[in-house]
């Protein structure tokens with residue numbers, strides 16, 4: 001379902017576990033900071049609204065979305081976490097650089113999740129233009145940071161249930 005047909009912040013009819021037991025890392029790319037800061041605010045507030053303790057939310061910045069992979073790896077290597085949320089905004093420019101970044105970060109964080117057997121959430125906007133990013137960072141289509149946080153809670157709960 002395309003984002004245009006779904007609000008990224010609409011979880012009113014969703015059974016969301018309590019986030020209280022879990023420790024969350026949030027890695028935020030500094031590129032397009034006005035967007036990624038909005039994603040962070042959405043993610044942080046969604047975690048807290050669902051019971052996460054502020055002292056259990058560990059926030060770090062990286063230069064760009066390409067560094068989200070190594071940022072997630074460093075957090076999982078050094079901190080006891082139940083999930084990591086990766087937040088970034090990649091906006092198409094004149095060259096194919098966009099494609100390389102998007103593919104690298106999508107594949108990279110998937111590999112980190114498998115490496116540590118921990119949820120690593122892809123909260124990265126990959127848009128054609130600035131307006132599409134604005135619309136998905138608290139605009140008319142909701143906030144992808146909200147979606148990433150709820151996903152992190154659900155996956156942390158699943159991991160706790162099945163991993164023991």
Ligand SMILES: Nc1c(NC[C@H](O)[C@H](O)[C@H](O)CO)[nH]c(=O)[nH]c1=O
Nearest residue numbers: 029031063064065066088089090091
């Ligand atoms: N153009 C965007 C970038 N580019 C920077 C890369 O992510 C990376 O930091 C650099 O290539 C050095 O390794 N990053 C974004 O997050 N968003 C962009 O639109």
Ligand SMILES: CC(=O)[C@@H](O)COP(=O)(O)O
Nearest residue numbers: 091092093094095097098
């Ligand atoms: C996604 C990017 O790296 C991009 O914004 C860089 O712009 P350009 O492709 O024009 O160099």
